[in-house]
Amino acid sequence: MESENQFQEDSEAKYECLLFDLDDTLYPLSSGLSASVANNIQEYMLQKLGIDESKVPELNFQLYKTYGTTMAGLKAIGYDFDYDDFHSFVHGRLPYDMLKPDPVLRGLLLSLPVRKVIFTNSDEVHAFRVLHRLGLQDCFERVISFETLNPSNNVNSPEEQDGSEPTSTKSAGMFDFYEYLRQPDSDMVLPKTPVVCKPLEDAFQEVFQIANIDPQRTLFFDDSVRNLVTGKLLGLHTVLVGTSVRTTGVDHALESIHNMREAFPELWEANEKAESVRYTSDVAIEASVLA
Secondary structure (H helix, E strand, O other), rough: HHHHHHHHHHOOOOOOOEEEEEOOOOOOOHHHHHHHHHHHHHHHHHOOOOOOOOOHHHHHHHHHHHHHHHHHHHHHHHHEEHHHHHHHHHHHOOHHHOOOOOHHOOOOOOOOEEEEEEEEEOOOOHHHHHHHOOOOOOOOOEEHHHEEEEEHOOOHHHHHHHOOOOOOEEOOOOOOOHHHHHHOOOOOOOOOOOOOOOOOHHHHHHHHHOOOOHHHHHHEEEHHHHHHHHHHOOOOOEEEEOOOOOOOOOOOOOOOHHHHHHOOOOHHHHHHHHHHHHHHHHHHHHHHHOO
């Protein structure tokens, strides 16, 4: 009994949940899938929103940098388009065969005796396609996606409920983002985005509530330093994936998600210790019965 109590005390210091980003975290940036995503986003801006071709690359980059995702930025500055249409265009044409099954990562995840949750800015169709390609579809307790945090954003406007094609236009109140970039020190106030996504604190707080996560006892894996900084501010223990160089706002850095076991052996040790305690207790009980 004393050994069981000691284990319970020791295990209190361990992590009870692992929170994972999806893209460029569970698979490497070198896969090339993210480059295809970036190209498709720029094509959407050009073809569907009518943005001048010469302005697309810089606007794409600046909106992503400012708002967390290009979609969130486009909505913030006044572009009106259907979210499902955007996701279908950007993710629906991706070469998912770039991703290969990862039995090593699958083995690591299935051997982990703690809760595992996905937190992605992507839509759920994309998330499940990626997980299936990697062979990880049954390795997580749940997937928190764009639709999870933005349920009302998928409701079509009244003019689209008659079955007509979703519109992709500028709204009447367009914010002059180009002028803001030209005069960053002016008194222009950036509009807020209606999209709930990383790295916004509200997005993290919703995830904590939805998945019943205690940030103080959770490891958060992401390839974005910006996302990790927000997570750390809210109490998460942060892990940068994709480089071994640790930076400000990051507690740990892994060259690859495959390095989890070397970096956090305590995640597995807790389970091994529990098994040892249970085995010892069973032996003791059997011995007392035989005596």
